[in-house]
Amino acid sequence: MAVTRAKDSSVNTGTKYISFLAGNPAFTLASFDSIATTVAAGGETSITLSAIPQTYVALQLRVLSKDSVNATGTDYVDLRFNADSGTNYAYHSLQGSGSAASASGSATQNTIRCYYGQTRGGATLANMFGASIIDIHDYASTTRNKTVRSFSGADTNGGGGIALNSGVWLNTAAVTSVTLLSGGSNTWAAGSRFELYGLVG
Amino acid sequence: MAYTYEPIATQTLGSSSATVTFGSIPSTYTHLRIVTTYSFGSVNRIGVRFNSDSGTNYSNTWLTGSGSAAESFRETSMSYIFSQWSGVPVTNPSLTVFDIFNYGGSTNKTVLVSTSGDQNGSGRVERGVGLWRSTSAITSLTVNGVSQNFTSGSSFTLFGIKAA
Numbered sequence: 052m053a054v055t056r057a058k059d060s061s062v063n064t065g066t067k068y069i070s071f072l073a074g075n076p077a078f079t080l081a082s083f084d085s086i087a088t089t090v091a092a093g094g095e096t097s098i099t100l101s102a103i104p105q106t107y108v109a110l111q112l113r114v115l116s117k118d119s120v121n122a123t124g125t126d127y128v129d130l131r132f133n134a135d136s137g138t139n140y141a142y143h144s145l146q147g148s149g150s151a152a153s154a155s156g157s158a159t160q161n162t163i164r165c166y167y168g169q170t171r172g173g174a175t176l177a178n179m180f181g182a183s184i185i186d187i188h189d190y191a192s193t194t195r196n197k198t199v200r201s202f203s204g205a206d207t208n209g210g211g212g213i214a215l216n217s218g219v220w221l222n223t224a225a226v227t228s229v230t231l232l233s234g235g236s237n238t239w240a241a242g243s244r245f246e247l248y249g250l251v252g
Numbered sequence: 253m254a255y256t257y258e259p260i261a262t263q264t265l266g267s268s269s270a271t272v273t274f275g276s277i278p279s280t281y282t283h284l285r286i287v288t289t290y291s292f293g294s295v296n297r298i299g300v301r302f303n304s305d306s307g308t309n310y311s312n313t314w315l316t317g318s319g320s321a322a323e324s325f326r327e328t329s330m331s332y333i334f335s336q337w338s339g340v341p342v343t344n345p346s347l348t349v350f351d352i353f354n355y356g357g358s359t360n361k362t363v364l365v366s367t368s369g370d371q372n373g374s375g376r377v378e379r380g381v382g383l384w385r386s387t388s389a390i391t392s393l394t395v396n397g398v399s400q401n402f403t404s405g406s407s408f409t410l411f412g413i414k415a416a
Contacts, residue, residue, distance in 0.1 A: 085416040086416065115362065147315030147324030147325075152315055152322035178360045178387055184364065205381060209328050211313045248256065
């Protein structure tokens with residue numbers, strides 16, 4: 052039998068809505084997804100984010116890190132893709148040390164480097180971390196090599212530096228995992244954060 | 253429900269002002285991002301402070317390009333996280349982005365700063381890193397025109413980024 056009338060008296064909660072949302076928030080398609088987060092326990096030589104979905108147009112890593120070495124100063128953060136440790140990478144960097152600007156480039160490397168991406172682990176630098184924003188464009192392509200740009204820096208109130216870095220992985224395979232290594236083959240300090248995001252196309 | 257990357261609040265100035273404050277920042281995100289387009293009456297610096305801390309608990313390191321030289325600078329024990337050179341005449345606003353990492357964490361706060369401004373004959377591109385030496389969670393922040401007011405029309409948006 053068809054419904055021909057509804058009466059307020061037959062409704063337990065008499066809330067009237069003008070909008071079909073009925074008090075619920077509008078659904079918004081996400082454009083920037085958090086894929087995975089790893090927080091170092093301390094002592095790891097590398098952190099790998101794997102099983103990366105192939106459904107995004109680009110990836111972004113946000114890293115907040117320091118190493119475990121009892122020293123002052125800063126160090127770099129290295130990247131590899133798909134566990135490739137061969138000399139299939141190259142990178143360039145524009146750096147500021149706090150007193151001078153400089154530039155460098157390196158070919159035929161076994162990582163992509165982000166200079167000034169982390170602080171060292173000395174006691175005077177306790178609770179100070181370096182930061183990096185790393186963009187990997189067109190990571191799911193199977194016809195093009197992979198280009199990376201990053202912006203990294205660490206300030207220790209008297210030391211530190213800032214760097215703009217670019218890099219390339221000379222491989223047309225889609226990126227399915229990213230490995231981050233602490234500079235100088237050192238280990239990560241506890242609390243270092245490694246976050247992977249995907250940009251929705 | 254917090255989305256991964258979403259605007260928390262926006263302020264657009266209807267008249268000139270020395271400061272713009274975002275208070276009662278939700279603790280539900282992992283990082284914050286401030287995106288500003290702004291002008292001053294003449295060359296000035298934009299800065300940010302946290303939790304009303306006006307002490308000399310901030311420091312900065314920059315890499316800058318002026319159109320004729322690349323340089324790097326450092327300032328220690330300052331009262332802001334700065335961009336070193338910022339906006340000028342009203343018709344060519346500057347853009348500064350502050351990326352504030354792990355704002356709710358119990359470590360000192362690291363901020364990456366990007367500034368771009370071009371006046372068709374002068375200008376600056378800057379990238380910087382700042383440190384707020386405080387282990388407190390950030391619950392408010394104030395964007396300052398250090399010695400001049402932001403002009404009417406300057407806009408400031410605070411975004412939250414939430415990690416998995």
